[in-house]
Amino acid sequence: MAPVTDPAPRPLWRLALLLYPFASAAVAINLFLLGLLGLSLGLPTFSPWQAVLWALPLGLPATWAAARWVRALITRAEG
16 A cells, blocks of 8 residues: 655644744843843843843744744655
8 A cells, every 4th residue: 555645735834833932932042142242242231031022023033944944854754
């Protein structure tokens, strides 16, 4: 019996919905650490809450990129 193949690609928005908390958390951590690095250069630092608030909108492009990457890995693994 031949294996059943799904010709339609997986919807990107469903995968992005699952990855959004992880991608935005990674963005928040990176923003906070960037703020600490800026402190050594004499710039004002980010508080953890500011980093989280900035990560909410900035997490969207990171989520989109991660979802595209994971979908490509899934497609390659299935193909």
